[in-house]
Amino acid sequence: MKKRLYLELENCIGCRSCLAACTQCGGHEERNRNYVYDVNPLVNRQTMPLMCLHCVNPACARSCPAQAIQIHETGAVLSALVEKCIGCQNCTIACPYGIPKFDTEQNLMYKCDLCIDRSKDGIPPMCASVCPTNTLQWLTDEEIEAKQKQFNLDNGKWVTSMPYLEGETNVRVNLPGILQGVTKLF
Amino acid sequence: MESTISTTKKPGLTVNDAFASHFAKSMFLTVAGLAILTFIGTRMFTHIDLNLYGYMVGTIVFIGGFFYRFIAWGERPPTKIFIKKGLKLLFRKSTPKTTTEQLVTYRFIWERGVYRWMQHILIGWGCVLACLVTFPLVFSWMYFTMKENGYYTIVLFGMNVMNVKAEGIIAWFSYNALNIAAIMVIAGVCMVLYRRLKNMQARAEQTFMYDFLPLYLLLFISITGLLLTFQNMVLHGWMQPQMSLIHQFSVIVTLIYLPFGKLAHIPFRPMSVFARNYREHYSEQHMKECKVCGDQFVSVEQSSDVIQVLGVNDIEFNMNDGFNLAELCLPCRRKYRISRFSGVATHQVKVKEANQNANG
Ligand code: HEM
Ligand code: SF4
Ligand code: SF4
Numbered sequence: 001m002k003k004r005l006y007l008e009l010e011n012c013i014g015c016r017s018c019l020a021a022c023t024q025c026g027g028h029e030e031r032n033r034n035y036v037y038d039v040n041p042l043v044n045r046q047t048m049p050l051m052c053l054h055c056v057n058p059a060c061a062r063s064c065p066a067q068a069i070q071i072h073e074t075g076a077v078l079s080a081l082v083e084k085c086i087g088c089q090n091c092t093i094a095c096p097y098g099i100p101k102f103d104t105e106q107n108l109m110y111k112c113d114l115c116i117d118r119s120k121d122g123i124p125p126m127c128a129s130v131c132p133t134n135t136l137q138w139l140t141d142e143e144i145e146a147k148q149k150q151f152n153l154d155n156g157k158w159v160t161s162m163p164y165l166e167g168e169t170n171v172r173v174n175l176p177g178i179l180q181g182v183t184k185l186f
Numbered sequence: 187m188e189s190t191i192s193t194t195k196k197p198g199l200t201v202n203d204a205f206a207s208h209f210a211k212s213m214f215l216t217v218a219g220l221a222i223l224t225f226i227g228t229r230m231f232t233h234i235d236l237n238l239y240g241y242m243v244g245t246i247v248f249i250g251g252f253f254y255r256f257i258a259w260g261e262r263p264p265t266k267i268f269i270k271k272g273l274k275l276l277f278r279k280s281t282p283k284t285t286t287e288q289l290v291t292y293r294f295i296w297e298r299g300v301y302r303w304m305q306h307i308l309i310g311w312g313c314v315l316a317c318l319v320t321f322p323l324v325f326s327w328m329y330f331t332m333k334e335n336g337y338y339t340i341v342l343f344g345m346n347v348m349n350v351k352a353e354g355i356i357a358w359f360s361y362n363a364l365n366i367a368a369i370m371v372i373a374g375v376c377m378v379l380y381r382r383l384k385n386m387q388a389r390a391e392q393t394f395m396y397d398f399l400p401l402y403l404l405l406f407i408s409i410t411g412l413l414l415t416f417q418n419m420v421l422h423g424w425m426q427p428q429m430s431l432i433h434q435f436s437v438i439v440t441l442i443y444l445p446f447g448k449l450a451h452i453p454f455r456p457m458s459v460f461a462r463n464y465r466e467h468y469s470e471q472h473m474k475e476c477k478v479c480g481d482q483f484v485s486v487e488q489s490s491d492v493i494q495v496l497g498v499n500d501i502e503f504n505m506n507d508g509f510n511l512a513e514l515c516l517p518c519r520r521k522y523r524i525s526r527f528s529g530v531a532t533h534q535v536k537v538k539e540a541n542q543n544a545n546g
Contacts, residue, residue: 026390088461098519107294117390
């Protein structure tokens, strides 16, 4: 069954397990490919992970002159092919969320590939496997729909990815209720 | 829809109008060029080695595939920009150095790992060496004539370049260039195969058709090539004509496959020099300042090129706050995203982005 990465951003406690796990995925050469941010660093301790959202019409791939960024049949937007990337960094400028990382020495871009070696076989990506707070989950569309019902507060304050993102994405994001003054029921 | 036919130019006057398409023009010019070189090289077709004509046909088919693939590639908006501006910037002072690092010594692969660099040096330069010997022979641009006194004359493009002693060191290298190339490629391919079978980093993302097929093709060519020498020296030419055909066939298949798979990076890689020149040149011109923090993060040229390319693909990131996302530096863009999630203006908080390294 097809599963997706699903984010419930407000659960994040800033442990950075996802980043550590990311480095351990095969093909990641022991470097992590995503981010964890302090939301309001001088005020409170809330953090949020920032992942590649695997856009349906990915700006990174569209801007690549070398066609180095391939889109997998599962919808995952892959990291640059090592022999194709010519190091122009167009993709880093194009991505609306600033996700692709670039290594100047190696002249190579690298980005989240949803741990394609795992996720193509339905195994959750490393980050979702280790996240202790269920911020990152690996769910079927039905499960995501159930989540949506559970959290739909009927006040427009929730909930799903669109229209809050720049375009349609394969990753689903749940906007955080806590920060909008809504207590979340587990 | 915008009309693609230009009205300001009278039709029928430029060279381009003689051809049905880009493809037809490139194909015609290249084949004509090859024929002329061959005409000169063979002293008006008097020294053609017809044993090699299979390669000739293979090369022509390869050129067809090559143009088909690369013209399609060159028409993608971002590629077009880099080709156009890259050609314009070709004569920068730093071009020779960049070219050497990118296309000759592969310094950036060294940074990825010495093992990966070694395997690529062996394969890449083995193949280049083999091509430098084979193609001039195929099109008879180069051939050898024997004089009685134990000297060979190397003839290049119809000119006698030098006389070499038949037993001498230069002659030895000339006879054995292809064997040396074959051994280099076999060693390199074995290194790659070993890595692809053993190394978990490499294993995670490979597929048979994309990653292994070209390796087996190269291996097959090199082994059959070496076998030819072996048959010559040890088996007195036994089965050599058959093996020669098999070898020839494998080279032709690889040539025809080349523009379509992993090996397509070979003709495309010179673009990395274009890209480097483009970035260097335009960063010296004028840098873009981040709309939020004011850091200079990319050249104005590249920023607007990217915005334009995305526009062609119907992607636009103009925000209500009055800027395009491509105008924010990367940390600010990420923080802006967080602020859109949270409703807190994270990107306005004057704190450096948290350490994003998992090692702490
Ligand atoms: C124009 C110069 C060339 C450049 C800049 C270049 C660049 C590259 C790069 C960057 C890689 C990825 C290596 C890695 O990250 O491990 C690669 C892989 C490869 N290249 Fe080249 N290449 C060139 C010429 C050639 C030639 C002439 C051949 C010979 C057929 C060749 C065959 C290969 C093969 C077989 C691989 C795959 C290695 C593997 O499976 O790990 N390359 N090349
Ligand atoms: S979020 Fe950025 S890096 Fe990920 S697919 Fe979209 S454009 Fe590409
Ligand atoms: S840096 Fe590499 S992957 Fe990114 S756009 Fe340029 S060639 Fe493509």
